[in-house]
Amino acid sequence: MSMVLYIAVMAGVTYLIRVIPFAFFRKEIKSVYIKSFLYYVPYAVLSAMTIPAIFYSTGSYPTAIAGTITALIMAYFDLPLIAVALGACAAAFLTGIFI
Amino acid sequence: MKNKSKFIKGAADGIPIGLGYLSVSFGFGIMAVGAGLSPYEAFVISLTNLTSAGQAQGVSVIAAGGTLAEMALVQLVINIRYALMALSLSQKLDKRFTPIHRFFAAYGITDEIFAVCSSKKEPITPSYMYGVIAVSAFGWTLGTFLGAIAGELLPPSVSSALGIVLYGMFIAIVVPAAKKQKSILTVSVIAALLGIMCKYLLPFISGGFAVIICAVAASVIGAVLFPRKEEKP
Numbered sequence: 001m002s003m004v005l006y007i008a009v010m011a012g013v014t015y016l017i018r019v020i021p022f023a024f025f026r027k028e029i030k031s032v033y034i035k036s037f038l039y040y041v042p043y044a045v046l047s048a049m050t051i052p053a054i055f056y057s058t059g060s061y062p063t064a065i066a067g068t069i070t071a072l073i074m075a076y077f078d079l080p081l082i083a084v085a086l087g088a089c090a091a092a093f094l095t096g097i098f099i
Numbered sequence: 100m101k102n103k104s105k106f107i108k109g110a111a112d113g114i115p116i117g118l119g120y121l122s123v124s125f126g127f128g129i130m131a132v133g134a135g136l137s138p139y140e141a142f143v144i145s146l147t148n149l150t151s152a153g154q155a156q157g158v159s160v161i162a163a164g165g166t167l168a169e170m171a172l173v174q175l176v177i178n179i180r181y182a183l184m185a186l187s188l189s190q191k192l193d194k195r196f197t198p199i200h201r202f203f204a205a206y207g208i209t210d211e212i213f214a215v216c217s218s219k220k221e222p223i224t225p226s227y228m229y230g231v232i233a234v235s236a237f238g239w240t241l242g243t244f245l246g247a248i249a250g251e252l253l254p255p256s257v258s259s260a261l262g263i264v265l266y267g268m269f270i271a272i273v274v275p276a277a278k279k280q281k282s283i284l285t286v287s288v289i290a291a292l293l294g295i296m297c298k299y300l301l302p303f304i305s306g307g308f309a310v311i312i313c314a315v316a317a318s319v320i321g322a323v324l325f326p327r328k329e330e331k332p
Contacts (some may be wrong), residue, residue, distance in 0.1 A: 019205035075275060081123075
């Protein structure tokens with residue numbers, strides 16, 4: 001499959017999702033269930049994307065697990081996004097040195 | 100002149116977003132090159148998409164040789180939250196936001212830009228939003244390109260550790276929200292468990308579709324178990 005097509009589809013769909021409601025849609029969604037569904041989608045997407053893929057993200061289980069645990073702990077204490085992201089990397093890197 | 104100062108105000112508000120994007124997209128650049136894309140392709144994806152989760156999953160669809168239909172569905176499900184944000188933001192636009200401006204500014208609706216714009220007391224002008232978008236998109240594309248190049252130069256111990264950076268950010272988004280709301284915790288745990296089941300029990304389902312199925316199922320369960328009465332969090 002051509003890379004140009006992949007990128008065109010990615011960018012096109014993503015743009016349409018943003019522009020249609022922004023430029024055309026004026027009515028408010030009333031259904032509590034649809035609103036609730038849309039509210040939960042981002043968290044469900046991020047969880048399903050992260051687990052189990054995160055365990056394969058560094059090429060070795062011990063470093064990935066160290067990074068995951070570090071990120072979970074740092075996130076639990078409400079540290080900023082960047083601190084958590086880089087903390088996970090640092091933990092994975094340091095674990096990699098010792099194994 | 101007034102528009103110019105609004106643009107500068109937006110650009111200033113965009114600096115923290117741009118810096119954050121710079122470091123996260125660095126990880127995306129490394130991930131994209133690791134999946135077999137060129138630094139130029141990674142750069143074009145970041146410039147045209149301006150979204151983290153959608154791009155990360157899009158690259159794995161490309162790496163797995165998925166179909167275009169799968170790509171479209173994956174982007175639709177992962178990025179559908181932008182439709183909600185766009186809808187909400189469209190309610191607080193200044194009257195200077197003509198249809199043309201709406202077409203351009205829609206490009207820049209991301210989680211962080213939405214958060215900054217919707218936190219403003221006054222209506223959003225096109226100049227202000229363009230300022231935020233310009234600085235944020237600059238950080239996102241620059242970081243992607245640097246990461247894509249550095250991914251080839253860095254020692255493997257460093258670049259493999261950086262492979263976890265985007266997932267670390269996802270955890271940083273989900274965990275604090277799950278801590279505050281039992282409904283989000285439940286939905287997230289269900290999505291993760293379904294993700295594990297798909298991976299190990301139904302390995303013939305491709306990664307992109309697995310994410311869609313798990314996320315939609317978990318969100319439906321969430322909407323049925325915990326319908327939200329109030330307007331916005």
